[in-house]
Amino acid sequence: MHLTCIVGARPNFPKMAPIIEAARRAGLEATLVHTGQHYDAALSDSFFTELDLPRPDVHLGVGSGSHAVQTAKVMEAFDAVLEGRHTDMVVVVGDVNSTLACALVAAKRRVPVAHVEAGLRSFDRTMPEEINRIVTDQLADLLFTTERTAAEHLVREGVSEQRIHFVGNVMIDTLLKHRATARKRGVLARLGLQPRSFALVTIHRPSNVDTPSSAGKTAAAIRVLGERLPVVVPLHPRTRSRFREFGLLDDLIAAGISVLEPQSYFDFLALMDNAALVLTDSGGIQEETTALGVACMTFRENTERPITITEGTNQLVGTDPAVVRAALAETLERPKSGHVPELWDGNAGERIIAVIARQGRGGLADASGSYGSHLSGAAATCQT
Ligand code: UD1
DSSP: OEEEEEEOSTTHHHHHHHHHHHHHHTTOEEEEEEOOSSOSGGGTHHHHHHTTOOOOSEEOOOOOOOHHHHHHHHHHHHHHHHHHSOOSEEEEESSSHHHHHHHHHHHHTTOOEEEETTTOOOSOTTSHHHHHHHHHHHHOSEEEESSTHHHHHHHHTTOOGGGEEEOOOHHHHHHHHHHHHHHTTOHHHHHTOOTTSOEEEEOOOHHHHSSHHHHHHHHHHHHHHHTTSOEEEEOOHHHHHHHHHTTOHHHHHHTTOEEEOOOOHHHHHHHHHHOSEEEEOOHHHHHHHHHHTOEEEEOSSOOSOTHHHHTSSEEEOOSOHHHHHHHHHHHHHSOOOOOOOTTOSSOHHHHHHHHHHHHHHHOOOOTTOOHHHHHHTTHHHHOO
């Protein structure tokens, strides 16, 4: 069985690494395609070395652009890849533009699609990722979920239950695998930080940085943290360029905030693992802090990952700096405790590949694309 696995942007790499590892262990062939959505060394290259990801077999080199342009460029380039080689299944992860673009190309070519991290919903269609999630899930033949509420969303949207497999969280496979190594890297000493004494911030969503008003609130919230403890901010290129454009960057630095380049996977993991608290608008970091037991304040009005709130260490604080100030005081006094959600145990990649391999043995989609009906007979044994 031959899988074509897609990565494009930073959050894809830690999700795909355990899937490829498990596929190879199970004797499945895996071609890795990098769309090139993220191309900076800090957002891409270092992850391949640290996560033992094989070098991509194919690099599409699409780069930045508007959502439509970026998605279209990935589609055109990936279509040519599928034209030239046999594949039994395309595996996409997460919710970035590359995820949607490659799922769409595969579906049109009647190549079965597996979507890892299916069914998450913020119910906020102003988020580009929400559109990507909804459409990718409609196109997917196999939908792998990280938490049980995801299946409810999918079924409500008309996805057959037989296609849905609750397998846990692949990103946590990667985190557990590398946590000990990350701790030994000495990033805290390098930055002059003491464990549990600093705040770590990552904010990059367009809604939080793209206008002077939203970027101003984001910078103000970061300064609020700085009133109480040292703050480390590895800046995403989007945030850096907006902060610079709106004249916010120098003020942050003048306020004593440590503004850094994006960190490698290991160093960022070590920073998260040792932070007193994290302020973020990232999806993945809400989950990683829950797995690490570190308090997380999510700088958004909603989350597609509610289990990090109901069971984990996450809380939604919104984007008002005054509310952040109150939440910070509360968190420093009584950090939210939680527990690690069901099946976030380091074995999600294995479960995914076990399901895929069983489907492969049962025969994949026929030319009419009626993949769901192929699965129905095997469904009872495939539910994980
Ligand atoms: C993308 C994902 C988002 C994910 C984030 C993680 C979508 C819709 N969004 O957002 O879900 O949380 O990645 O980082 O797919 N840029 C660089 N170097 C790079 C890549 C981008 O400088 O290597 C700059 C460019 O100016 C670009 C901007 O960052 O225009 C945004 O990049 P893009 O990939 O479009 O979206 P992200 O904001 O990174």
